[in-house]
Amino acid sequence: MDGFERRKEQSKEDIRRAAEELFSKFGADKVSVNDIARKAGVSQATIYNNFGSKDELVHDYRKSIVSNISGRFREILVWKKSYLEKFQGLLQSWIDVTDRYNIEIERSGTKQSPDTIGQEIENSFREFIKEGKEQGNLRTDLSEEALTAYIKFFQQGIANNPEIRDRMRRDEKLSNGLLSLFIYGIRGQS
Amino acid sequence: MDGFERRKEQSKEDIRRAAEELFSKFGADKVSVNDIARKAGVSQATIYNNFGSKDELVHDYRKSIVSNISGRFREILVWKKSYLEKFQGLLQSWIDVTDRYNIEIERSGTKQSPDTIGQEIENSFREFIKEGKEQGNLRTDLSEEALTAYIKFFQQGIANNPEIRDRMRRDEKLSNGLLSLFIYGIRGQS
Amino acid sequence: MDGFERRKEQSKEDIRRAAEELFSKFGADKVSVNDIARKAGVSQATIYNNFGSKDELVHDYRKSIVSNISGRFREILVWKKSYLEKFQGLLQSWIDVTDRYNIEIERSGTKQSPDTIGQEIENSFREFIKEGKEQGNLRTDLSEEALTAYIKFFQQGIANNPEIRDRMRRDEKLSNGLLSLFIYGIRGQS
Amino acid sequence: MDGFERRKEQSKEDIRRAAEELFSKFGADKVSVNDIARKAGVSQATIYNNFGSKDELVHDYRKSIVSNISGRFREILVWKKSYLEKFQGLLQSWIDVTDRYNIEIERSGTKQSPDTIGQEIENSFREFIKEGKEQGNLRTDLSEEALTAYIKFFQQGIANNPEIRDRMRRDEKLSNGLLSLFIYGIRGQS
DNA sequence: AATGAATGAGGGTTCATTCAT
DNA sequence: GATGAATGAACCCTCATTCAT
Numbered sequence A, B, C, D: 001m002d003g004f005e006r007r008k009e010q011s012k013e014d015i016r017r018a019a020e021e022l023f024s025k026f027g028a029d030k031v032s033v034n035d036i037a038r039k040a041g042v043s044q045a046t047i048y049n050n051f052g053s054k055d056e057l058v059h060d061y062r063k064s065i066v067s068n069i070s071g072r073f074r075e076i077l078v079w080k081k082s083y084l085e086k087f088q089g090l091l092q093s094w095i096d097v098t099d100r101y102n103i104e105i106e107r108s109g110t111k112q113s114p115d116t117i118g119q120e121i122e123n124s125f126r127e128f129i130k131e132g133k134e135q136g137n138l139r140t141d142l143s144e145e146a147l148t149a150y151i152k153f154f155q156q157g158i159a160n161n162p163e164i165r166d167r168m169r170r171d172e173k174l175s176n177g178l179l180s181l182f183i184y185g186i187r188g189q190s
Numbered sequence E: 001a002a003t004g005a006a007t008g009a010g011g012g013t014t015c016a017t018t019c020a021t
Numbered sequence F: 001g002a003t004g005a006a007t008g009a010a011c012c013c014t015c016a017t018t019c020a021t
Helices: A003-026 A033-040 A044-051 A054-077 A083-101 A116-134 A144-160 A162-170 A172-184 B003-026 B033-040 B044-051 B054-077 B083-101 B116-134 B144-160 B162-170 B172-184 C003-026 C033-040 C044-051 C054-077 C083-101 C116-134 C144-160 C162-170 C172-184 D003-026 D033-040 D044-051 D054-077 D083-101 D116-134 D144-160 D162-170 D172-184
Strands: none
Touching: A003 A033, A003 A044, A003 A054, A003 A083, A033 A044, A033 A054, A044 A054, A054 A083, A054 A116, A083 A116, A083 A144, A083 A162, A083 A172, A116 A144, A144 A162, A144 B144, A144 B162, A144 B172, A162 A172, A162 B144, A172 B144, B003 B033, B003 B044, B003 B054, B003 B083, B033 B044, B033 B054, B044 B054, B054 B083, B054 B116, B083 B116, B083 B144, B083 B162, B083 B172, B116 B144, B144 B162, B162 B172, C003 C033, C003 C044, C003 C054, C003 C083, C033 C044, C033 C054, C044 C054, C054 C083, C054 C116, C083 C116, C083 C144, C083 C162, C083 C172, C116 C144, C144 C162, C144 D144, C144 D162, C144 D172, C162 C172, C162 D144, C172 D144, D003 D033, D003 D044, D003 D054, D003 D083, D033 D044, D033 D054, D044 D054, D054 D083, D054 D116, D083 D116, D083 D144, D083 D162, D083 D172, D116 D144, D144 D162, D162 D172
8 A cells, every 4th residue: 555545545544533433422413524524634525535425424434333343242252151251241342332432223213224233233142142042041931032122122221321331330230230130130030 | 371371372382292293203303493383383483482492392392201201100100019010010101102202312422401301210210129129029139220220221222122112012922021031131030 | 465475575586586687697507596695685595495496496487488488479479460570579579588588598308307498489489380371471381390490490599699689689681681581591582 | 759648648538538428418517527537537637637627628629529510511612512412511510510519509698718619610601601692592682691690590400409400310301391491481482 | 647635615405593573 | 472584504515626646
């Protein structure tokens, strides 16, 4: 990659970074192309040269999240550890990614592109659930559907509540408590 | 209240109703003041005379949700039924309200007002948890904080996933499955 | 019409007038909404309030031309005068309208709306041709198609050549010459 | 001409060709420099290196039309054929060129350069008219001005109405009809 | 000499808000 | 008190043009 390409990649990366920061802070809807341009130190036109449209920029942003998550999750799923430890790993990964991107769980019902992020997570967890059931780590009396929804609630809950994420990081008791709740429910281990 | 004031209240109520319908259908961001005015059959200016700004109209909308929820929850909390039945009642209420208002979980980081809706729900549940612990219906080994977060995840999960709400309504197994998961977690009843 | 409506109509008429002047001078493509707004002494938004889009404003402009022409032509077609005098009348009308609007003959082949102006003129002339043939004022050895095209060339020729229009107005000899050419062609009266 | 210059000329010719194709298809206004660059397989900057500005490129395009027409016309004017046949030849040439370049008749009032194409045609025809008058093929009772305008109307009529050109090519009767009209006018040969 | 990248100026359009009546 | 009309600021996007390499 010579000087030219480096410069282009530099700009593109600057834009990406600026977009990431702003999108994650305020949500893509609230961020204008102008905002991003200012933050990246380029003109609006440069953004269009590099990404074509705001939509594509948002797309790129979401794709980068997905790829980030996918990578982390794939790694964890092959860990040689206990099911619980893996689950903790997934949760921690999820918290990290969520924190970084301040992911918005997209509302369905709009004409937006499908929620690729949620989809990716769901797929990963689905595999995890199958494994858990097979290995006797999960209840077998419930449908995959119910388990998926349950896990989804957790995952989204973490995504949507930064203040809880915050407290989890500082307060291990809360972290463990939630994990325990997840595993044993509100009734607790008998 | 004389004729004038009655008419004024009439307009105000029309606006409120129009706003509610549109906000709940498309989200406050996607609805313009003009949209509301047309739907309410008044001029935009009338909206400003009555509410001062769009922000205040949104505020009003959110407050009406809160008061709606509060009422329902207060009723349920004094039911003479089992803890579980009450919980089911709360959940159902929450689903109903969520469906009606298509509640958006507000993101922090913006200059918006604090998430009054979530706050209200949280308060109600906090009381419910206290009661549950006292009556031995909930694990006592976990902090109120953890339990609150857990319940919040559930509540938001239902709010944010209309397709799951939908399936719950049609498929009692899923509904019961999720309730069971909530109560006993993924490990299941021992 | 009270003060309110008058004000609105005032603005709308101002905008129309400004648009007409600019469109006719530079062509709709070269005129921006901002140009019109400045000339009309209103904000761009006002134009959108009144016309919805630039396209509709252009539409309105073209429709007003058509209706202007139509009226004039209809009047002339019922004149109790000789065929030639009528033709002169039509031509003069056409020159006047063309001068006022500096009509662009739209290029076919683009996705623009059909050339309603040309269409209207053509219709009027078609009727005129039929009458001329019936009354023995026009050659009957030629197809209506050929005659229509011939007349169209004349009409467009006048539209597209302001400098000729100009000279025609000042120099009756040219005017009569062209009329004679139209009637007897380059060979001349035998 | 060494390798460098040859390559430069190559680029320049590529650009010209691309511009011609696009201008003639969509009109100079609707074609962006980028469009041309992509089609020519060069960078936008190369276009500026070779032509200085888009305006000059348009200029160049129009000049090439003029030179094309001029050449054809000059050839025809020295034909050893009847006046009518020559006229037919001119007309046919004009149709061909018009079809190839999809010539736009420029509107006055803009800051564009004068209509060089029309000017060139006019000059050619002026000569032709002089010849026609001298040889008794044209009426002598009319000013050169009127005759020129008459011919111009025809020429522009053909340029501006592709659908008529089309029908002329397929339907010899229309073609002959128009020629006859041109020669004998609407009154017809006595 | 050719290029990839960047840009300023301007395009059409929307919207929350204000103001004269 | 309600309204019709008007508006400034912002939004996304395009394009002719320039400049470092």
